[in-house]
Amino acid sequence: MDSLKVAPDLRVSIGDLSFANPVMTASGTFGYAKEFNDFVQLDRLGAVAVKGISLEPRAGNPPPRVVETPAGMLNAIGLENVGVARFISDKMPFLRGCKCRVIVNILGDSIEEYARLSEKLTGVAGIDGLEVNISCPNVKKGGVAFGTVPEMAQAVTKSVKGATDLPVIVKLSPNVSDIVAMAQAVADGGADALSLINTLIGMAIDTKTRTPKLANIIGGLSGPAVKPVALRMVWQVASNVSIPVIGIGGIGTAEDAVEFLIAGATAIQVGTANFYNPGATEAIIDGISDYLVEQGQASVRDIIGSLKVGN
Template identity: 60%
Template sequence: MKVQTGVDIGGLTLKNPVMTSSGTFGYGEEYADYLDINRLGAIVVKGLSLKPKEGNPPPRIMETASGMLNAVGLQNVGVEAFIEKKLPYLRTIDPAVVVNIFGNSVEEYGRIAEILNDANGVDALEVNISCPNVKEGGVAFGSDPLLAGEVTRAVKSASRLPVIVKLTPNVTDITEIARSVEIAGADAVSLINTLTGMSIDIEKRIPHLKNITGGLSGPAIKPVALRMVWETVKAVSIPVIGVGGIMSASDALEFLIAGARAIQIGTAHFIDPSAAAHVVDGIEEYLSEHGLEDIRDLIGTLRT
Protein backbone atom coordinates (compact mmCIF):
# COMPACT_ATOMS: atom_id res chain seq x y z
CA MET A 1 0.00 0.00 0.00
CA LYS A 2 1.33 3.43 -0.94
CA VAL A 3 1.06 5.64 2.11
CA GLN A 4 0.89 9.43 2.27
CA THR A 5 3.51 10.74 4.71
CA GLY A 6 3.53 14.44 3.83
CA VAL A 7 2.89 16.95 6.62
CA ASP A 8 2.51 20.71 6.84
CA ILE A 9 4.31 22.56 9.62
CA GLY A 10 2.88 26.06 9.72
CA GLY A 11 3.54 26.68 6.02
CA LEU A 12 6.57 24.41 5.72
CA THR A 13 5.66 21.38 3.63
CA LEU A 14 7.59 18.18 4.31
CA LYS A 15 7.39 14.97 2.28
CA ASN A 16 7.63 13.04 5.54
CA PRO A 17 7.73 14.04 9.21
CA VAL A 18 11.33 13.02 9.84
CA MET A 19 13.69 15.91 10.49
CA THR A 20 17.22 16.02 11.90
CA SER A 21 17.78 18.05 15.03
CA SER A 22 20.06 21.02 15.18
CA GLY A 23 23.60 20.44 16.39
CA THR A 24 23.62 16.74 15.58
CA PHE A 25 23.61 16.81 11.80
CA GLY A 26 26.27 19.43 11.08
CA TYR A 27 25.44 21.30 7.90
CA GLY A 28 24.18 18.15 6.23
CA GLU A 29 27.25 17.48 4.11
CA GLU A 30 28.97 15.62 6.98
CA TYR A 31 26.36 12.86 6.50
CA ALA A 32 26.34 12.72 2.70
CA ASP A 33 28.41 9.53 2.65
CA TYR A 34 26.53 7.81 5.47
CA LEU A 35 22.93 7.69 4.37
CA ASP A 36 20.64 8.48 1.47
CA ILE A 37 20.04 12.02 2.64
CA ASN A 38 17.16 12.49 0.20
CA ARG A 39 15.04 10.14 2.30
CA LEU A 40 14.66 12.81 4.98
CA GLY A 41 11.81 15.26 5.34
CA ALA A 42 13.99 18.11 6.55
CA ILE A 43 17.46 18.95 7.74
CA VAL A 44 17.88 21.38 10.60
CA VAL A 45 21.40 22.73 10.50
CA LYS A 46 23.74 23.55 13.36
CA GLY A 47 22.67 26.76 15.14
CA LEU A 48 23.98 29.92 13.49
CA SER A 49 24.95 33.22 15.03
CA LEU A 50 25.67 36.58 13.42
CA LYS A 51 29.43 36.09 13.86
CA PRO A 52 31.35 32.76 13.92
CA LYS A 53 31.60 31.20 17.36
CA GLU A 54 34.42 28.92 18.51
CA GLY A 55 32.47 27.08 21.18
CA ASN A 56 33.48 25.81 24.61
CA PRO A 57 36.84 24.32 25.58
CA PRO A 58 37.03 20.50 25.82
CA PRO A 59 36.09 18.10 27.25
CA ARG A 60 32.74 18.83 25.66
CA ILE A 61 30.92 15.52 25.87
CA MET A 62 30.42 12.68 28.33
CA GLU A 63 28.43 9.50 28.07
CA THR A 64 25.80 8.95 30.77
CA ALA A 65 23.25 6.20 31.35
CA SER A 66 21.32 5.82 28.07
CA GLY A 67 22.45 9.16 26.82
CA MET A 68 25.12 11.82 26.70
CA LEU A 69 25.93 15.25 28.04
CA ASN A 70 27.26 17.90 25.71
CA ALA A 71 28.55 21.41 26.17
CA VAL A 72 29.73 22.20 22.67
CA GLY A 73 28.71 25.81 23.17
CA LEU A 74 27.09 26.52 19.82
CA GLN A 75 30.33 26.43 17.81
CA ASN A 76 29.39 27.55 14.29
CA VAL A 77 30.70 29.24 11.16
CA GLY A 78 28.39 32.26 11.40
CA VAL A 79 25.50 33.14 9.13
CA GLU A 80 27.56 34.72 6.31
CA ALA A 81 29.93 31.75 5.94
CA PHE A 82 26.93 29.43 6.12
CA ILE A 83 25.30 31.13 3.15
CA GLU A 84 28.52 31.20 1.18
CA LYS A 85 30.02 27.79 2.00
CA LYS A 86 27.35 25.47 3.40
CA LEU A 87 24.11 26.43 1.69
CA PRO A 88 25.25 25.56 -1.87
CA TYR A 89 25.41 21.87 -0.90
CA LEU A 90 22.04 22.01 0.86
CA ARG A 91 20.46 23.46 -2.31
CA THR A 92 21.42 20.33 -4.22
CA ILE A 93 19.53 17.93 -1.97
CA ASP A 94 15.88 17.19 -1.62
CA PRO A 95 14.96 17.63 2.09
CA ALA A 96 13.63 20.98 3.29
CA VAL A 97 16.33 23.14 4.86
CA VAL A 98 15.58 24.60 8.26
CA VAL A 99 18.13 27.04 9.62
CA ASN A 100 18.51 27.17 13.38
CA ILE A 101 19.47 30.64 14.62
CA PHE A 102 20.46 32.24 17.92
CA GLY A 103 21.56 35.70 19.01
CA ASN A 104 22.95 37.72 21.87
CA SER A 105 19.98 40.05 21.90
CA VAL A 106 16.44 40.32 20.57
CA GLU A 107 17.73 42.65 17.85
CA GLU A 108 20.41 40.18 16.80
CA TYR A 109 17.82 37.41 16.31
CA GLY A 110 15.94 39.76 14.00
CA ARG A 111 19.10 40.73 12.13
CA ILE A 112 20.05 37.09 11.38
CA ALA A 113 16.50 36.39 10.21
CA GLU A 114 16.73 39.38 7.89
CA ILE A 115 20.05 38.24 6.40
CA LEU A 116 18.57 34.80 5.70
CA ASN A 117 15.64 36.34 3.78
CA ASP A 118 17.99 36.86 0.86
CA ALA A 119 19.48 33.38 1.01
CA ASN A 120 18.13 31.11 -1.69
CA GLY A 121 17.48 27.59 -0.44
CA VAL A 122 16.31 28.18 3.12
CA ASP A 123 12.79 26.88 3.76
CA ALA A 124 12.19 27.80 7.40
CA LEU A 125 13.85 29.13 10.53
CA GLU A 126 14.11 27.42 13.87
CA VAL A 127 14.73 29.91 16.65
CA ASN A 128 16.94 28.56 19.42
CA ILE A 129 15.92 30.10 22.72
CA SER A 130 16.90 27.04 24.64
CA CYS A 131 20.59 26.16 24.56
CA PRO A 132 21.68 25.47 28.12
CA ASN A 133 25.40 25.81 27.44
CA VAL A 134 25.86 29.47 26.63
CA LYS A 135 24.62 32.66 28.21
CA GLU A 136 23.48 34.24 24.98
CA GLY A 137 21.20 32.46 22.54
CA GLY A 138 20.08 30.44 25.24
CA VAL A 139 17.88 29.67 27.99
CA ALA A 140 17.62 33.25 29.28
CA PHE A 141 15.23 33.96 26.38
CA GLY A 142 13.60 30.58 26.53
CA SER A 143 12.69 30.48 30.19
CA ASP A 144 10.90 33.81 30.36
CA PRO A 145 7.54 33.91 28.55
CA LEU A 146 7.82 37.64 27.84
CA LEU A 147 11.36 37.44 26.41
CA ALA A 148 10.46 34.32 24.43
CA GLY A 149 7.56 36.25 22.90
CA GLU A 150 9.75 39.26 22.15
CA VAL A 151 12.35 37.14 20.30
CA THR A 152 9.58 35.44 18.34
CA ARG A 153 8.04 38.76 17.33
CA ALA A 154 11.45 40.13 16.26
CA VAL A 155 12.12 37.10 14.04
CA LYS A 156 8.59 36.97 12.64
CA SER A 157 8.59 40.63 11.67
CA ALA A 158 12.02 40.33 10.04
CA SER A 159 11.50 37.05 8.20
CA ARG A 160 9.55 35.94 5.15
CA LEU A 161 9.90 32.28 6.23
CA PRO A 162 7.89 29.99 8.51
CA VAL A 163 9.26 30.34 12.04
CA ILE A 164 9.62 27.40 14.42
CA VAL A 165 10.59 28.21 18.02
CA LYS A 166 12.63 25.56 19.85
CA LEU A 167 11.76 25.31 23.51
CA THR A 168 13.73 24.34 26.57
CA PRO A 169 12.49 21.73 29.05
CA ASN A 170 14.40 23.51 31.85
CA VAL A 171 11.34 25.50 32.94
CA THR A 172 8.52 25.03 35.40
CA ASP A 173 5.82 24.91 32.73
CA ILE A 174 6.78 24.51 29.09
CA THR A 175 3.20 25.12 27.92
CA GLU A 176 3.33 28.66 29.27
CA ILE A 177 6.32 29.46 27.02
CA ALA A 178 4.66 27.65 24.11
CA ARG A 179 1.50 29.75 24.46
CA SER A 180 3.54 32.92 24.67
CA VAL A 181 5.44 32.26 21.42
CA GLU A 182 2.20 31.18 19.73
CA ILE A 183 0.61 34.52 20.60
CA ALA A 184 3.77 36.27 19.36
CA GLY A 185 3.25 34.66 15.94
CA ALA A 186 5.34 31.47 15.92
CA ASP A 187 4.25 29.12 13.14
CA ALA A 188 5.31 26.02 15.11
CA VAL A 189 7.22 24.95 18.19
CA SER A 190 9.83 22.20 18.51
CA LEU A 191 10.56 20.55 21.82
CA ILE A 192 12.48 19.56 23.79
CA ASN A 193 16.03 20.87 23.71
CA THR A 194 18.43 19.13 26.12
CA LEU A 195 17.91 18.87 29.86
CA THR A 196 20.65 20.50 31.90
CA GLY A 197 22.76 17.94 33.73
CA MET A 198 26.21 17.16 35.05
CA SER A 199 28.63 14.32 35.72
CA ILE A 200 31.64 14.12 38.06
CA ASP A 201 34.97 12.29 37.94
CA ILE A 202 35.16 10.97 41.51
CA GLU A 203 38.90 10.24 41.39
CA LYS A 204 39.92 13.73 40.36
CA ARG A 205 36.80 15.34 41.92
CA ILE A 206 36.27 17.48 38.84
CA PRO A 207 33.32 17.74 36.46
CA HIS A 208 33.60 15.55 33.39
CA LEU A 209 32.77 18.59 31.25
CA LYS A 210 34.97 21.68 31.23
CA ASN A 211 31.76 23.75 31.17
CA ILE A 212 30.73 21.90 34.39
CA THR A 213 27.14 21.43 33.21
CA GLY A 214 25.87 20.27 29.84
CA GLY A 215 22.76 19.27 27.96
CA LEU A 216 21.48 15.73 28.38
CA SER A 217 20.20 13.96 25.26
CA GLY A 218 19.50 10.43 24.10
CA PRO A 219 16.97 7.78 25.15
CA ALA A 220 17.29 8.85 28.79
CA ILE A 221 15.18 11.96 28.07
CA LYS A 222 12.54 10.44 25.80
CA PRO A 223 9.80 9.93 28.39
CA VAL A 224 10.21 13.52 29.59
CA ALA A 225 10.13 14.84 26.02
CA LEU A 226 7.06 12.79 25.19
CA ARG A 227 5.17 14.05 28.24
CA MET A 228 6.04 17.67 27.41
CA VAL A 229 5.04 17.26 23.76
CA TRP A 230 1.71 15.76 24.79
CA GLU A 231 1.04 18.64 27.23
CA THR A 232 2.04 21.24 24.65
CA VAL A 233 -0.11 19.74 21.91
CA LYS A 234 -3.11 20.25 24.19
CA ALA A 235 -2.07 23.81 25.09
CA VAL A 236 -1.48 25.36 21.66
CA SER A 237 -3.07 25.17 18.22
CA ILE A 238 0.12 25.59 16.16
CA PRO A 239 1.99 22.42 15.09
CA VAL A 240 4.33 20.81 17.60
CA ILE A 241 7.53 19.06 16.52
CA GLY A 242 8.61 16.29 18.88
CA VAL A 243 12.28 16.01 19.81
CA GLY A 244 14.12 14.06 22.47
CA GLY A 245 15.74 10.64 22.55
CA ILE A 246 14.16 9.24 19.40
CA MET A 247 16.25 6.23 18.33
CA SER A 248 13.80 4.21 16.23
CA ALA A 249 10.57 4.33 14.27
CA SER A 250 8.62 3.13 17.29
CA ASP A 251 9.97 6.04 19.34
CA ALA A 252 8.96 8.42 16.54
CA LEU A 253 5.48 6.88 16.34
CA GLU A 254 4.94 7.50 20.05
CA PHE A 255 5.49 11.22 19.47
CA LEU A 256 3.21 11.28 16.42
CA ILE A 257 0.45 9.48 18.30
CA ALA A 258 0.88 11.98 21.16
CA GLY A 259 0.14 14.72 18.62
CA ALA A 260 3.50 15.81 17.21
CA ARG A 261 3.12 16.88 13.56
CA ALA A 262 6.75 15.96 12.87
CA ILE A 263 9.73 14.65 14.79
CA GLN A 264 13.46 15.36 14.95
CA ILE A 265 16.23 12.83 15.32
CA GLY A 266 19.43 13.93 16.97
CA THR A 267 21.76 11.92 19.16
CA ALA A 268 20.70 8.68 17.42
CA HIS A 269 22.76 9.83 14.41
CA PHE A 270 25.95 9.41 16.40
CA ILE A 271 25.06 5.79 17.15
CA ASP A 272 23.88 5.10 13.61
CA PRO A 273 24.40 7.81 10.99
CA SER A 274 21.58 6.36 8.92
CA ALA A 275 19.10 6.36 11.84
CA ALA A 276 16.75 8.90 10.23
CA ALA A 277 16.40 6.86 7.05
CA HIS A 278 15.50 3.79 9.13
CA VAL A 279 12.86 5.82 10.94
CA VAL A 280 11.33 6.92 7.62
CA ASP A 281 11.15 3.28 6.52
CA GLY A 282 9.72 2.16 9.84
CA ILE A 283 6.97 4.79 9.86
CA GLU A 284 5.91 3.79 6.33
CA GLU A 285 5.83 0.12 7.32
CA TYR A 286 3.76 0.87 10.41
CA LEU A 287 1.20 2.89 8.45
CA SER A 288 0.98 0.19 5.85
CA GLU A 289 0.63 -2.61 8.40
CA HIS A 290 -2.07 -0.70 10.26
CA GLY A 291 -4.06 0.09 7.15
CA LEU A 292 -3.47 3.83 7.46
CA GLU A 293 -3.24 5.54 4.06
CA ASP A 294 -2.33 8.93 5.43
CA ILE A 295 -0.02 9.81 8.30
CA ARG A 296 -2.46 12.54 9.31
CA ASP A 297 -4.86 9.78 10.34
CA LEU A 298 -2.34 8.75 12.98
CA ILE A 299 -1.16 12.08 14.40
CA GLY A 300 -2.77 12.94 17.73
CA THR A 301 -4.79 9.73 18.01
CA LEU A 302 -3.70 8.89 21.55
CA ARG A 303 -6.51 7.18 23.48
CA THR A 304 -6.59 8.18 27.13
Protein backbone atom coordinates in the same frame (compact mmCIF):
# COMPACT_ATOMS: atom_id res chain seq x y z
CA MET B 1 -8.58 -10.90 -2.87
CA ASP B 2 -5.30 -9.14 -3.11
CA SER B 3 -5.48 -5.64 -1.88
CA LEU B 4 -3.67 -3.10 -3.97
CA LYS B 5 -0.44 -2.27 -2.23
CA VAL B 6 -0.15 1.48 -2.01
CA ALA B 7 2.66 3.04 -0.04
CA PRO B 8 1.22 5.08 2.83
CA ASP B 9 1.15 8.86 2.44
CA LEU B 10 3.88 10.28 4.67
CA ARG B 11 3.42 13.93 3.76
CA VAL B 12 2.87 16.48 6.51
CA SER B 13 2.56 20.27 6.53
CA ILE B 14 3.48 23.02 8.91
CA GLY B 15 1.52 26.07 7.86
CA ASP B 16 2.08 26.43 4.11
CA LEU B 17 5.28 24.40 4.19
CA SER B 18 4.91 20.79 3.08
CA PHE B 19 7.34 17.97 3.89
CA ALA B 20 7.77 14.63 2.08
CA ASN B 21 7.65 12.90 5.46
CA PRO B 22 7.71 13.87 9.13
CA VAL B 23 11.36 12.89 9.76
CA MET B 24 13.85 15.70 10.25
CA THR B 25 17.34 15.89 11.71
CA ALA B 26 17.82 17.87 14.91
CA SER B 27 20.09 20.89 14.91
CA GLY B 28 23.60 20.24 16.18
CA THR B 29 23.50 16.52 15.46
CA PHE B 30 23.83 16.49 11.70
CA GLY B 31 26.37 19.22 10.98
CA TYR B 32 25.48 20.92 7.71
CA ALA B 33 24.26 17.60 6.22
CA LYS B 34 27.29 17.00 4.00
CA GLU B 35 28.98 15.17 6.89
CA PHE B 36 26.35 12.42 6.54
CA ASN B 37 26.23 12.23 2.76
CA ASP B 38 28.00 8.83 2.65
CA PHE B 39 25.62 7.30 5.19
CA VAL B 40 22.18 8.73 4.43
CA GLN B 41 20.22 9.45 1.25
CA LEU B 42 19.70 13.07 2.17
CA ASP B 43 17.03 13.51 -0.49
CA ARG B 44 14.79 11.12 1.43
CA LEU B 45 14.66 13.23 4.59
CA GLY B 46 11.69 15.40 5.43
CA ALA B 47 14.03 18.18 6.45
CA VAL B 48 17.49 18.93 7.74
CA ALA B 49 17.80 21.40 10.62
CA VAL B 50 21.38 22.62 10.40
CA LYS B 51 23.80 23.38 13.22
CA GLY B 52 22.79 26.62 14.99
CA ILE B 53 24.06 29.79 13.31
CA SER B 54 24.91 33.12 14.92
CA LEU B 55 25.68 36.52 13.43
CA GLU B 56 29.43 36.09 14.01
CA PRO B 57 31.44 32.83 14.14
CA ARG B 58 31.71 31.26 17.59
CA ALA B 59 34.64 29.15 18.82
CA GLY B 60 32.66 27.25 21.43
CA ASN B 61 33.70 25.89 24.82
CA PRO B 62 37.03 24.36 25.91
CA PRO B 63 37.30 20.55 26.04
CA PRO B 64 36.11 18.18 27.33
CA ARG B 65 32.81 18.98 25.65
CA VAL B 66 31.00 15.64 25.58
CA VAL B 67 30.55 12.84 28.06
CA GLU B 68 28.54 9.65 27.78
CA THR B 69 25.93 8.90 30.44
CA PRO B 70 23.62 5.88 30.76
CA ALA B 71 21.59 5.72 27.51
CA GLY B 72 22.49 9.33 26.87
CA MET B 73 25.15 11.97 26.62
CA LEU B 74 25.93 15.40 27.98
CA ASN B 75 27.28 18.11 25.72
CA ALA B 76 28.60 21.59 26.29
CA ILE B 77 29.73 22.52 22.78
CA GLY B 78 29.11 26.19 23.40
CA LEU B 79 27.29 26.92 20.12
CA GLU B 80 30.41 26.65 17.97
CA ASN B 81 29.50 27.64 14.41
CA VAL B 82 30.90 29.28 11.28
CA GLY B 83 28.73 32.40 11.48
CA VAL B 84 26.01 33.45 9.06
CA ALA B 85 28.24 34.83 6.28
CA ARG B 86 30.27 31.62 5.90
CA PHE B 87 27.16 29.53 6.38
CA ILE B 88 25.58 31.18 3.35
CA SER B 89 28.75 31.15 1.22
CA ASP B 90 30.25 27.76 2.22
CA LYS B 91 27.42 25.54 3.47
CA MET B 92 24.32 26.58 1.54
CA PRO B 93 25.55 25.54 -1.92
CA PHE B 94 25.57 21.88 -0.86
CA LEU B 95 22.30 22.13 1.05
CA ARG B 96 20.62 23.82 -1.92
CA GLY B 97 21.36 20.73 -3.97
CA CYS B 98 19.45 18.47 -1.56
CA LYS B 99 15.82 17.72 -2.26
CA CYS B 100 14.93 17.80 1.43
CA ARG B 101 13.70 20.92 3.17
CA VAL B 102 16.38 23.03 4.84
CA ILE B 103 15.64 24.63 8.18
CA VAL B 104 18.23 27.00 9.57
CA ASN B 105 18.58 27.04 13.33
CA ILE B 106 19.48 30.51 14.64
CA LEU B 107 20.77 31.79 17.96
CA GLY B 108 21.74 35.12 19.44
CA ASP B 109 22.77 37.14 22.49
CA SER B 110 20.10 39.79 22.07
CA ILE B 111 16.68 40.24 20.52
CA GLU B 112 18.27 42.54 17.93
CA GLU B 113 20.76 39.84 16.93
CA TYR B 114 17.98 37.35 16.25
CA ALA B 115 16.27 39.91 14.04
CA ARG B 116 19.42 40.80 12.10
CA LEU B 117 20.20 37.12 11.54
CA SER B 118 16.69 36.46 10.30
CA GLU B 119 16.97 39.34 7.84
CA LYS B 120 20.27 38.01 6.49
CA LEU B 121 18.86 34.51 5.95
CA THR B 122 15.60 35.66 4.38
CA GLY B 123 15.71 35.52 0.61
CA VAL B 124 18.67 33.12 0.52
CA ALA B 125 17.78 30.45 -2.04
CA GLY B 126 17.25 27.00 -0.57
CA ILE B 127 16.25 28.01 2.95
CA ASP B 128 12.72 26.82 3.75
CA GLY B 129 12.33 27.91 7.35
CA LEU B 130 13.97 29.19 10.50
CA GLU B 131 14.17 27.40 13.82
CA VAL B 132 14.85 29.75 16.71
CA ASN B 133 17.01 28.43 19.55
CA ILE B 134 15.85 30.39 22.59
CA SER B 135 17.92 28.38 25.08
CA CYS B 136 20.69 31.00 24.86
CA PRO B 137 21.46 33.59 27.53
CA ASN B 138 20.13 37.12 27.01
CA VAL B 139 23.32 39.11 27.55
CA LYS B 140 21.40 42.36 28.08
CA LYS B 141 19.26 40.78 30.81
CA GLY B 142 22.03 39.36 32.96
CA GLY B 143 22.39 36.13 31.03
CA VAL B 144 18.95 34.71 31.77
CA ALA B 145 18.03 32.29 29.00
CA PHE B 146 15.41 33.70 26.61
CA GLY B 147 13.63 30.39 26.76
CA THR B 148 13.00 30.45 30.51
CA VAL B 149 10.96 33.66 30.70
CA PRO B 150 7.70 33.68 28.68
CA GLU B 151 7.84 37.42 27.97
CA MET B 152 11.41 37.20 26.62
CA ALA B 153 10.62 34.13 24.52
CA GLN B 154 7.64 35.95 23.08
CA ALA B 155 9.71 39.06 22.36
CA VAL B 156 12.30 37.01 20.42
CA THR B 157 9.52 35.33 18.46
CA LYS B 158 7.93 38.67 17.53
CA SER B 159 11.30 40.08 16.57
CA VAL B 160 12.08 37.15 14.23
CA LYS B 161 8.58 37.16 12.75
CA GLY B 162 8.92 40.86 12.06
CA ALA B 163 12.21 40.32 10.23
CA THR B 164 11.34 37.42 7.93
CA ASP B 165 8.60 35.98 5.79
CA LEU B 166 9.98 32.45 6.25
CA PRO B 167 8.06 30.02 8.46
CA VAL B 168 9.32 30.38 12.03
CA ILE B 169 9.67 27.40 14.36
CA VAL B 170 10.60 28.20 17.94
CA LYS B 171 12.61 25.50 19.73
CA LEU B 172 11.63 25.28 23.38
CA SER B 173 13.86 24.58 26.35
CA PRO B 174 12.57 21.91 28.74
CA ASN B 175 14.34 23.60 31.64
CA VAL B 176 11.23 25.51 32.69
CA SER B 177 8.53 25.01 35.30
CA ASP B 178 5.59 25.33 32.91
CA ILE B 179 6.23 24.21 29.33
CA VAL B 180 2.64 24.93 28.23
CA ALA B 181 2.83 28.56 29.40
CA MET B 182 6.08 28.97 27.49
CA ALA B 183 4.61 27.37 24.37
CA GLN B 184 1.52 29.57 24.57
CA ALA B 185 3.60 32.73 24.95
CA VAL B 186 5.60 31.82 21.84
CA ALA B 187 2.45 30.91 19.90
CA ASP B 188 0.92 34.26 20.89
CA GLY B 189 4.12 35.90 19.62
CA GLY B 190 3.29 34.61 16.15
CA ALA B 191 5.38 31.43 15.83
CA ASP B 192 4.27 29.12 13.02
CA ALA B 193 5.32 26.01 14.92
CA LEU B 194 7.11 24.79 18.03
CA SER B 195 9.89 22.23 18.31
CA LEU B 196 10.64 20.54 21.62
CA ILE B 197 12.57 19.56 23.57
CA ASN B 198 16.04 21.05 23.57
CA THR B 199 18.46 19.31 25.98
CA LEU B 200 17.86 18.93 29.71
CA ILE B 201 20.59 20.54 31.78
CA GLY B 202 22.65 17.98 33.68
CA MET B 203 26.11 17.17 34.95
CA ALA B 204 28.52 14.33 35.61
CA ILE B 205 31.40 14.07 38.09
CA ASP B 206 34.63 12.08 37.98
CA THR B 207 34.77 10.63 41.49
CA LYS B 208 38.50 9.85 41.32
CA THR B 209 39.49 13.45 40.69
CA ARG B 210 36.29 15.01 42.14
CA THR B 211 36.10 17.22 39.07
CA PRO B 212 33.24 17.79 36.63
CA LYS B 213 33.50 15.63 33.54
CA LEU B 214 32.71 18.66 31.34
CA ALA B 215 34.96 21.71 31.27
CA ASN B 216 31.78 23.80 31.31
CA ILE B 217 30.73 21.88 34.50
CA ILE B 218 27.14 21.52 33.27
CA GLY B 219 25.79 20.51 29.87
CA GLY B 220 22.75 19.39 27.95
CA LEU B 221 21.49 15.83 28.31
CA SER B 222 20.21 14.11 25.17
CA GLY B 223 19.62 10.61 23.86
CA PRO B 224 17.20 7.82 24.74
CA ALA B 225 17.42 8.74 28.44
CA VAL B 226 15.37 11.92 27.87
CA LYS B 227 12.63 10.41 25.71
CA PRO B 228 9.91 9.98 28.36
CA VAL B 229 10.33 13.58 29.51
CA ALA B 230 10.23 14.85 25.94
CA LEU B 231 7.18 12.79 25.10
CA ARG B 232 5.32 14.10 28.13
CA MET B 233 6.11 17.71 27.22
CA VAL B 234 5.15 17.21 23.56
CA TRP B 235 1.84 15.69 24.62
CA GLN B 236 1.11 18.54 27.05
CA VAL B 237 1.95 21.23 24.51
CA ALA B 238 0.20 19.58 21.56
CA SER B 239 -2.91 19.12 23.68
CA ASN B 240 -3.06 22.73 24.78
CA VAL B 241 -1.54 24.93 22.07
CA SER B 242 -3.02 25.26 18.59
CA ILE B 243 0.12 25.58 16.39
CA PRO B 244 1.94 22.47 15.07
CA VAL B 245 4.51 20.76 17.27
CA ILE B 246 7.73 19.05 16.15
CA GLY B 247 8.72 16.37 18.66
CA ILE B 248 12.37 15.99 19.65
CA GLY B 249 14.06 13.98 22.40
CA GLY B 250 15.69 10.58 22.34
CA ILE B 251 14.10 9.39 19.11
CA GLY B 252 16.17 6.54 17.69
CA THR B 253 13.63 4.14 16.17
CA ALA B 254 10.39 4.29 14.21
CA GLU B 255 8.52 3.19 17.31
CA ASP B 256 9.91 6.18 19.20
CA ALA B 257 8.86 8.46 16.35
CA VAL B 258 5.34 7.00 16.20
CA GLU B 259 4.94 7.59 19.95
CA PHE B 260 5.59 11.29 19.41
CA LEU B 261 3.19 11.42 16.45
CA ILE B 262 0.46 9.74 18.49
CA ALA B 263 1.14 12.22 21.30
CA GLY B 264 0.36 15.04 18.87
CA ALA B 265 3.58 15.92 17.07
CA THR B 266 3.13 16.80 13.39
CA ALA B 267 6.76 15.91 12.69
CA ILE B 268 9.77 14.67 14.62
CA GLN B 269 13.49 15.37 14.74
CA VAL B 270 16.18 12.74 15.19
CA GLY B 271 19.14 14.00 17.19
CA THR B 272 21.67 12.02 19.19
CA ALA B 273 20.75 8.84 17.27
CA ASN B 274 22.54 10.32 14.24
CA PHE B 275 25.76 9.99 16.23
CA TYR B 276 25.48 6.33 17.16
CA ASN B 277 23.51 5.25 14.09
CA PRO B 278 24.05 7.63 11.17
CA GLY B 279 21.42 5.83 9.10
CA ALA B 280 18.75 6.21 11.81
CA THR B 281 16.63 8.74 9.91
CA GLU B 282 16.11 6.52 6.87
CA ALA B 283 15.30 3.51 9.04
CA ILE B 284 12.72 5.65 10.86
CA ILE B 285 11.08 6.80 7.62
CA ASP B 286 10.78 3.18 6.47
CA GLY B 287 9.59 2.06 9.89
CA ILE B 288 6.82 4.67 10.05
CA SER B 289 5.64 3.49 6.65
CA ASP B 290 5.63 -0.14 7.85
CA TYR B 291 3.69 0.85 10.96
CA LEU B 292 1.01 2.59 8.90
CA VAL B 293 0.63 -0.50 6.69
CA GLU B 294 0.31 -2.71 9.78
CA GLN B 295 -2.27 -0.40 11.27
CA GLY B 296 -4.19 -0.07 8.01
CA GLN B 297 -3.70 3.69 7.93
CA ALA B 298 -3.47 5.41 4.56
CA SER B 299 -1.75 8.54 5.83
CA VAL B 300 0.62 9.46 8.61
CA ARG B 301 -1.68 12.38 9.28
CA ASP B 302 -4.28 9.92 10.56
CA ILE B 303 -2.15 8.96 13.54
CA ILE B 304 -1.06 12.45 14.59
CA GLY B 305 -2.64 13.20 17.97
CA SER B 306 -4.46 9.88 17.97
CA LEU B 307 -3.66 9.08 21.60
CA LYS B 308 -6.51 7.28 23.33
CA VAL B 309 -6.89 8.24 26.97
CA GLY B 310 -9.35 6.60 29.37
CA ASN B 311 -12.32 4.58 28.19
